[in-house]
Amino acid sequence: MATRHFLTLTDLDRGEVETLIRRACELKQDFRTGKVYEPFKGKTLAMIFEKSSTRTRVSFESAMTQLGGHAIFMSPRDTQLGRGEPLEDSARVLSKMVDCIMIRTFEHEKLIRFAACSEVPVINGLTDSYHPCQLLADMQTYYEFRGSITGRKVAWLGDGNNMCHSYIDAAGLLDFSLRIACPEPYLPDPELLRSAGDRVELFRNPEDAIVDADLVVTDVWASMGQEQESIERNRVFRPYQVNQQLLALATPEVIFMHCLPAHRGEEVTAEVIDGPRSVVWEEAGNRLHSQKALLEFLLGQRN
Numbered sequence: 170m171a172t173r174h175f176l177t178l179t180d181l182d183r184g185e186v187e188t189l190i191r192r193a194c195e196l197k198q199d200f201r202t203g204k205v206y207e208p209f210k211g212k213t214l215a216m217i218f219e220k221s222s223t224r225t226r227v228s229f230e231s232a233m234t235q236l237g238g239h240a241i242f243m244s245p246r247d248t249q250l251g252r253g254e255p256l257e258d259s260a261r262v263l264s265k266m267v268d269c270i271m272i273r274t275f276e277h278e279k280l281i282r283f284a285a286c287s288e289v290p291v292i293n294g295l296t297d298s299y300h301p302c303q304l305l306a307d308m309q310t311y312y313e314f315r316g317s318i319t320g321r322k323v324a325w326l327g328d329g330n331n332m333c334h335s336y337i338d339a340a341g342l343l344d345f346s347l348r349i350a351c352p353e354p355y356l357p358d359p360e361l362l363r364s365a366g367d368r369v370e371l372f373r374n375p376e377d378a379i380v381d382a383d384l385v386v387t388d389v390w391a392s393m394g395q396e397q398e399s400i401e402r403n404r405v406f407r408p409y410q411v412n413q414q415l416l417a418l419a420t421p422e423v424i425f426m427h428c429l430p431a432h433r434g435e436e437v438t439a440e441v442i443d444g445p446r447s448v449v450w451e452e453a454g455n456r457l458h459s460q461k462a463l464l465e466f467l468l469g470q471r472n
């Protein structure tokens with residue numbers, strides 16, 4: 170059987186995503202009751218971070234520890250990756266030594282090249298184009314708070330970035346309506362939008378996108394690697410800030426998510442992110458459980 174990778178959400182089919190969500194909920198329950206479950210004894214996950222991380226690093230590392238395995242943190246600063254060893258060579262070498270590899274990098278194409286040379290499953294820990302691990306946690310969180318997301322309305326306000334792209338994938342897989350409000354120069358990838366069909370709609374006006382939404386999501390206006398564009402982005406995105414006035418247009422049961430880290434006073438007000446509609450802490454915590462389910466799935470798939 171071919172090695173399964175997780176480079177975008179669409180590497181899984183709908184049934185697999187739903188199974189992972191249910192499994193993540195079970196693993197969360199086991200974690201809470203202190204059940205010892207160590208299927209990964211002797212297994213190692215290598216984690217390559219070319220960008221900063223708090224949640225992704227700690228959730229994967231803790232997941233491996235709790236499941237009886239081990240995780241190795243690698244950064245370009247102190248590995249040969251930073252001294253120009255080709256990515257493909259690193260993939261070939263690492264996959265002779267570890268059971269799974271997670272990478273956070275810039276160009277998505279680098280991840281694809283890496284995975285093509287890896288004999289073990291490769292997980293996308295975020296690229297400039299996608300952040301599928303976050304979507305597993307977000308979909309688990311929606312399921313826990315509100316049940317099935319199928320047929321629901323999700324409003325995405327702000328940048329058409331990596332998170333937005335993974336939401337587009339999720340809308341297609343889980344069949345919900347995604348309403349994106351985004352300023353013209355920052356629209357999501359047109360190819361991805363075309364393939365999503367009528368499940369995804371674009372709005373110039375945030376009010377129009379958020380009306381009757383069951384879930385409202387946003388993200389930073391300047392992602393990692395775009396810091397030098399912050400001043401211009403803060404100006405252009407200002408009308409897309411998720412605040413109490415906008416949120417009042419959504420359904421009364423709306424919940425708010427943000428992958429974090431958040432900038433209060435920019436893409437979201439403190440009143441919203443720290444308010445009763447926000448589920449961001451549960452969402453962040455679910456990175457641990459959904460990634461345990463993912464690791465179990467990918468390692469189980471190995472031949």
Ligand code: CP
Pocket residue numbers: 221222223224225226295303428429430
């Ligand atoms: N949401 C997320 O991926 O957070 P980190 O950048 O801290 O990993």
Ligand code: NVA
Pocket residue numbers: 295300330331332388389391392393428429430
């Ligand atoms: N869009 C953000 C997500 C961080 C988890 C970034 O790429 O920096």
